[in-house]
Amino acid sequence: SLFYSHGSPPVFFRRDHILFRDPKRRWVGQTLTQYLHRYPEAVRQQVVKAICDLLGKTLDWFEWPAIAIDMLTRVSDPRLWPLVARWASLNRGAPLTPRLLELAVRAAPNSIPLREAALSCLDEAIPDARWGDVIQALLPPVGSLDPIPPRVVGWVERHHRKFGVRFALGQLVLRGLPMAREWALIWLSDWWSERTANFILEPLARIAGSPPETASFGVEWIKCGHANAGMLIKLLLRSFGRDVCILESGCAWLATTPVSDKTWTVALEHLVTSFPNDPRVEKAARTWLNTAPAEHGSWQYLWGELWKAFPKDEGLVERARWWLNTAPAEHGSWQYLWGELWKALPKDEGLVERARWWLNTAPAEHPSWVFLWGELWKAFPKDEGLVERARWWLNTAPVEHGSWQYLWKQLWTTNSGDESLIREAYQWLATAPKQHHSWAFMWSDLRMIQSENRELDELGRRFLEVTAPRHPGRSMVESALAFGGKSVVLGLEPLTFEKPEWAIRWIQRVGGDRSQTDLAATHSLGLAWLNSSFEYRLWASVFLRLWPVVALRDQLVPLGEAWLRRHPDGRRADDVRAVLAMRKAGEEGGQSTS
Incomplete structure (x- = not known):
């Protein structure tokens, strides 16, 4: 029997058939489903089976769809798919049928009975947004080569002037159905001012060769002042460029819409990109930069767009300094903002001080750490503080980091003969994955320093054992081992990356007739050169x-x-x-x- 008590879930004992005694009472099923997550797994499976059995025996139960929907939101059980298909086929016009089918098809998109039942129901389905949700569940992904079900196309065609078809019609536009563009423009001629017309307008603006009527309808819709218009403003600017009508409607929307609208900054970003010198756009962007928190995802983008239009602007410099002093060191755009100011104000004391703080604070795995260190290193070569911080990084950064060899080489250039650097290089070679794109280069650098070293030779031979024949670094290691320590890699040694003729020799090399292995090594060397300096x-x-x-x-x-x-x-x-x-x-x- 089942035991119920206040404040605790029902507990199964022996005769689960008790569940079927009074199927007219909704609480029997819903009380069980709402506690499913609290049952032990064995009991949970027993409860699910009992409810599936109940649904299979009581298809005429007036609470059947409510219980089935509750189950579909909590469990994914294949026993439910044929039950839903049968019930939906018998109750095509019921209010909960589209919601039931949508949930089931999304849970089991490859269930043939479910798909057939859903498509069959479309023949009699009314033009309702709920059936539009069913259609979205039935459609193949955007870009897929799978065909659109003919019954889906038929339903949209029959109802393409009806308001409730908007979500399904928009999805057909996105999937490139030629007829859907025509239907969408007809729909807009009747419903362009409705709040959810953007579900037609946005797909039209996304597709290649968007019809010009999209811009006209879109501008008028934006003028209505609906929320979340920022995405449409972005898409219209991308499709139709610097259109004055889009600018005017976009500026009016920004001026009357709360900044809290989740697409407000989307619109501002793209208006700034397209019209940075428009005084209304500039004012809105500067005002926003002066009030938005540093952690906002659009802050650095908007600042960067204004900076392109107004380089060295004192107000932007001041605001960027504020951002650098406020944003957390882990922020992905910290180096970008600092780098833009550094180009305009080289060796600025405030920027140097802040960069040193950042190098002492940011985690070693931050993708910009080595780049920013390199910028300071160019300005202050042999700086003891930078040397110390670089040594910390070499001992802290993950061995998989792509810039390890580059940073090591920068230190070695000014500290050649440093035994601790040699030990760190050996340690890295021993622990870094042999597939690392810099492994062979690091090994080659060390080989040029210590041409006869058994440990190094053994590491090189181990590298050759575990890497694939077409690995880009193999020829480098093979040639060094074969020629007794004299590097003949690609004919580019002993040239260093800094030599002007290096790139010329590399371009000549990559343009010649080479074996696949040799060409792969040349490509790998070129990538390392790109990484070494901009x-x-x-x-x-x-x-x-x-x-x-x-x-x-x-x-x-x-x-x-x-x-x-x-x-x-x-x-x-x-x-x-x-x-x-x-x-x-x-x-x-x-x-x-x-």
Whole structure:
């Protein structure tokens, strides 16, 4: 029997059939389901089975859908799928049928009985937003090659002028159905001012070749002052560029909408990007920067856009100093803001002091730690405080960190012969994963210092044993071992990265006829060169030579973005910007509307 008591869940004893004695009482099932998370697993499974049995025997129970929905929100049990399919097929017009089907199809998107029942129900379904939710559950993901179910298209076509079709129609637009664009424009001609019309407008603005009517309807909708219009303003600016009508409606929306609107800063960011010199946009951005908390995700972006339009502006300098003094050291954009000020105010005492604080505070795994240290190191070579902090980093940073060899080499250049650095290098080689892109370079650097060392030779042979034949660093280690310690790597030694002719020799090398192994090693060496400094004259040329190597893209993208921040007008900067923009456009192409 079942035992009920106030304040505690019902407890199963022996005869679970007691559950079926009075199926007219809703509390029997709901009391059990609300306590499922508190049962021991064995009891929980027993309760789920009992409720599934109850649902299977009482399809005419008036509380059936309420109990089934409660179950679907708490458990994912395959026994529920055929039960839901049967009940929905018998109760197509019931108010809770769409909610029941939506939950079940989302939980089991590949269940054939469920999908067939849901699609069959669409033949008689009214144009209601709840059925639109069912359709969204039935649709393949955006960008998928799977076809859109014909019954879904038929339901939208029959009702494309009805208000309740908006969510489903917007999803068909996103999935590139040609007819859906026409239906969407017809729908907007009747409903463009409605609060949720953005669920049609945003998909239209996202797709390639957005019809010009999208901008007209979108501007009018923004003028209505609806909440969350910032995303549409962003999408319209992306699709239609510097349109004055979008600017006017966007500025009016910013002026009348509370800053607390979750899309307010989205609109401001993209208005600043498109119209940084418009006095209304500039004023809104400066006001926001003076009041927003330092931890806000849009702060550094808006400051950066204004900084491009008004470089060395005293107000922006002052506000950036405030941000650097307020934001936590772990913030991902700390180095970016500091770096922008550093370019405008080199060797500024306040910036030097704050950078030293940051190096003493930020965690070693912060992706910008080595970069910022390197900037100070260029300005103050051999500075004892920087040497000390670099030694701390070498002993603290994860061995997987991509910049370990670079930082070690910077210290070695000014402290050659330091035995402690040699010991740290050996320790790193022994513990770092052999697949690390700098392992062979670190080994080669150490090999040039100690050309005859059994421990080093053994580490090199171990590297050759565990790495794949096409590993980019193998030829470097093999050649050094084969030639008794004389590095003949790629014909580029003994040139150092700092030599101007290094990049020229590398470009000649990568353009020649090489074996796949040799070419991979050349690519790896080029990547290491890019990592070593952003100040080389031919940096962009080497970057662009490496860009076609798809396997390196994930490493090249952040390097290219960082280089552009430092050299927005540098040699071949437009070419670097273009390839990064193409990559970004490809990634965004498959995103769905919010």
